[in-house]
Amino acid sequence: MNLIPKDVYFWDVYYPPLLLAFFFGLAAMILTVYLLNRTRLARFFSFPILVMAAIWSIYTVILGTIVFPT
16 A cells, blocks of 8 residues: 655646646536536526536546546
């Protein structure tokens, strides 16, 4: 079992994996909301801001556990 933290090294700065998952989740959420708005599926949501926050947190959890594991 490897207990060493896996930080990402970029331009002489170490970034924690959850921070990267947070920002990549934000980018994926923006793309998803853009596609929902283009296909006019967002009109079926009664409170779109909560849907955006839920999509963002789902993407962050998925990316944090699968793509950027700690």
